[in-house]
Amino acid sequence: MYTKELFHSWVPKVLQKIFLFVLAIPLLVGSSIYTANMGDMYSGLGTYAETLTFANYSSTIGMMVGLGVILKIKPRFKSKNIIVFAFISLGLLTLAIGSTQRIDIIVVCSVIMGFIKVFGMIELVVPIMFIVSPKGDRGEFYVVFYPLILGASQLVGFLTANLAYNLNWNAVYLMSAIILFGCALLCIALMHNKWTAKRMPIKGLDWFSIVSFTAACLLLNYILVFAKQQGWFYASMNLRLALAAFIICAALFIYRQRTAAIPFFSLAIFTKRRVLTAIVLFSLMGMFTATSSLQSALTSILQYDARTNATINLAMIPGIILGGFICAMWFKREGSTRSLLFIAFSCFLLNTICLYFLISPVVDIRYFILPTFAKGLGMALVYISGGFYFASSLKPTELMGAYPVVIGIRSFIGTAFFSAVFSWGLYQFQSDSMMELANGMDTMDAWVQARGGGMQLYASVRTQSTLIAVKELFGYTALAGILVLVYILLHPFHHLHRRQLIIRRKRLKGESIDGLRAESFDGKDITATAASVST
Incomplete structure (x- = not known):
């Protein structure tokens, strides 16, 4: 049996909408590295700031990979299973980051967190989209969605900075894990276990593209983040080797996309x-x-x-x-x-x-x-x-x-x-x-000595x-x-049609434009629906 609803029928419609936003915000604003308390974190770990910046960008790389494969994996599992798995996995990974002292574990957890976040986000954001814009108008959805996420991110940064200041940076990850586990329990209690779409097997995964794309992004991440710390290219053999490996991986990925029957994404x-x-x-x-x-x-x-x-x-x-x-x-x-x-x-x-x-x-x-x-x-x-x-x-x-x-x-x-x-x-x-x-200074000057x-x-x-x-x-x-x-x-953001050019020319000459109609290329022609964003 298929149903488009995520919650049980006994959950009121108003509460369903509220629960969607309550569940989506921790996924959207949660992070493997909270930049507001990054200083406390790398001081406590005794490491460079670049290592945590590398881990932060690695989470974005995980999201990029997840977006590339989500349409091939998502139809195989029920929506409830995906959301619950996402919350529990993110909670465990958050606890791992908050309790470890090893940077390599933090980086690996960051990549995995970014990858898993995408699956939970798509299950929750798509219903929210049709709540905000029943007609599927992207503009109507974006003016609510992006301000909500950007504003919530700044508020979360303020809260995490205060929590780390009053306690320590580990407490931030403990609190985040508690919130994620609480969301998982909420999903288990309120969501049904029915299929929301037709079940389909996992197929079409191009592992060569996935590996080469991930490797290229991580290498580029290393080059951009550690350039100063490694002394730039003329002083660091590691950077030169990373640049060569990045070029090779990027070239292999592009070649694969041009030759594969089902590319990772179309060029x-x-x-x-x-x-x-x-x-x-x-x-x-x-x-x-x-x-x-x-x-x-x-x-x-x-x-x-x-x-x-x-x-x-x-x-x-x-x-x-x-x-x-x-x-x-x-x-x-x-x-x-x-x-x-x-x-x-x-x-x-x-x-x-x-x-x-x-x-x-x-x-x-x-x-x-x-x-x-x-x-x-x-x-x-x-x-x-x-x-x-x-x-x-x-x-x-x-x-x-x-x-x-x-x-x-x-x-x-x-x-x-x-x-x-x-x-x-x-x-x-x-x-x-x-x-x-x-x-123009002298350290032996009497004024300096005083x-x-x-x-x-x-x-x-x-x-x-x-x-x-x-x-x-x-x-x-x-x-x-x-x-x-x-x-x-x-x-030129939009194509300039000949009719517009004629109208502008006539207006400059002071001639009449009766019978000519200026066409808009900034409104209706770029309004599109998103009725099937997830499929």
């Missing part, structure tokens, strides 16, 4: 202009989100702890909510995609410019509210408008094949690449600034050089942001 989607444009936009967004590393360098000089930084990030939530309202009104009025993206990256530019002028050894925490608010607004607008623009040109089956790459660009490659660039720039500019500042001697002078010079380096990088990022805005203004 033909990258011939679509909207897909390529979305990849570029999400990559550019990574440049602005990667400035968090620069802001962390500034707040470390200001001696802000993890809890204070998480409190600052709460200012993103009003911006995220405002972004959802703006997109809702924009889609309702069939506004221009170009204008929405221009506003989004203007917010990122405002964030960068504000932080540029805030560089100082002493900054009041209130001055971070406006740039953080602008960053949250920009993120919401890019997530919603960029995702809508990208998805509108693909069929549901093509979407599932394109999601691994887009999520990888948005949440992993874009941010990791620009973080590596900023890390290199911060090191170079800091060294140059220290040399320039040290040229104030602590050479070590105290070194600390002051190091602080000033870091501030100069951070300010220079924010300045270059602001200049790059202006170029991004120019790109958005000039890029």
